[in-house]
Amino acid sequence: MKLNLKQIADLIPNSKIINTETPEKIEFDSVKKLSEANENSISIFNTKSNQKEFKDSKAIVYLINEDVLSLVNKPSLLVPNVDIALGKVLDLFFPPKKSIGKRGEFISISKTAEIEDNVDIGNFVSVGENSKIGKNSIIEDGVKIGDNVRIGENARIGMNTVFHGDIIIGKNFTVFGNSTFGGDGFKFVTLEKIHYKIPQIAKVIIGDNVEIGSNCSVDRGGIEDTVIGDGCKFDNMVHVGHNVKIGKNVIIAGQSGVAGSTIIGDNCLIGGACAISDHLVLPANSIVAGGTGMRTSPKEPNVFIGWDWGLTYPEFQKARVNIKHLIGFNKIISRIKEIEKKMGIENKE
Numbered sequence: 001m002k003l004n005l006k007q008i009a010d011l012i013p014n015s016k017i018i019n020t021e022t023p024e025k026i027e028f029d030s031v032k033k034l035s036e037a038n039e040n041s042i043s044i045f046n047t048k049s050n051q052k053e054f055k056d057s058k059a060i061v062y063l064i065n066e067d068v069l070s071l072v073n074k075p076s077l078l079v080p081n082v083d084i085a086l087g088k089v090l091d092l093f094f095p096p097k098k099s100i101g102k103r104g105e106f107i108s109i110s111k112t113a114e115i116e117d118n119v120d121i122g123n124f125v126s127v128g129e130n131s132k133i134g135k136n137s138i139i140e141d142g143v144k145i146g147d148n149v150r151i152g153e154n155a156r157i158g159m160n161t162v163f164h165g166d167i168i169i170g171k172n173f174t175v176f177g178n179s180t181f182g183g184d185g186f187k188f189v190t191l192e193k194i195h196y197k198i199p200q201i202a203k204v205i206i207g208d209n210v211e212i213g214s215n216c217s218v219d220r221g222g223i224e225d226t227v228i229g230d231g232c233k234f235d236n237m238v239h240v241g242h243n244v245k246i247g248k249n250v251i252i253a254g255q256s257g258v259a260g261s262t263i264i265g266d267n268c269l270i271g272g273a274c275a276i277s278d279h280l281v282l283p284a285n286s287i288v289a290g291g292t293g294m295r296t297s298p299k300e301p302n303v304f305i306g307w308d309w310g311l312t313y314p315e316f317q318k319a320r321v322n323i324k325h326l327i328g329f330n331k332i333i334s335r336i337k338e339i340e341k342k343m344g345i346e347n348k349e
Helices: 006-013 049-055 068-071 083-094 313-342
Strands: 016-018 042-045 061-064 076-078 149-151 167-169 180-183 188-191 193-196 205-206 217-220 226-228 304-307
Touching: 006 076, 006 083, 042 083, 049 068, 061 083, 180 205, 205 217, 205 304, 217 226, 304 313
Parallel strands: 042 061, 061 076, 149 167, 167 205, 180 217, 205 226
Antiparallel strands: 016 076, 188 193
């Protein structure tokens, strides 16, 4: 498949062709990084630190932004956002898979389940009683859907994903393989050294346009639902505990966990390997840096960083400086004690 620069310019709003009068003749059939591009490739140049790679690159055309415009003397397309433009180009070369209504082998669908039009169902799939799968969805091999599960249209369900009962999911939902939804929340009460399990009877509710990675888990609520809002995007290995309420457009990077009954406001960004403790409220528009542990609820949004302190970024930087000073001070004390010992000064401490 070949595309030309004019086609791409027509596809991307507010783009501008530069350094060529014949964009329809600039054709390419691949997308490559600067150092690997050839005369049949389109590449991207969006940071001045890659100036040398751009100069040496053999790509026939480039996606660029305003930051590097003054450095560009090759045929290029100036775009508002290089990453979004690149995504549009990649979609042309690698279009998302579309459902065609096919059925695999060894599938089990309850007589009370409803499968809407044009849904692909892979091998070894089961769908429980009173469940519903929206139109144009793709259910890959090994997926298990329990009773009373509602999945909206245009869903993409990865291999071996499990949905326990009583789950409601909006449209355009994507999840990759081996994730689990609606498992029991972790609730035990300890009395006289015996752990008594408390049943978890509520639902999992997920909004529209949500994407969740591989090996994630979202627990059902106890007596109130676990909720994930519209537009959320989770990386691999994210855990969401029971009763958690996550607002709209929240991003959570890999290996992070949100403990039970915590509320995450809209538009929060949570980095990788973060631990968000239970019963907290994280204000909307907050950023939690990778590796941070949150143990208290902040009063207002900020950038939070620290091991188990939940400090703001400026507070964390001050703490780091103070720790270094403390280490230096302890070294001075040790040297003073050595000098006192050599001088025969008695230390009465």
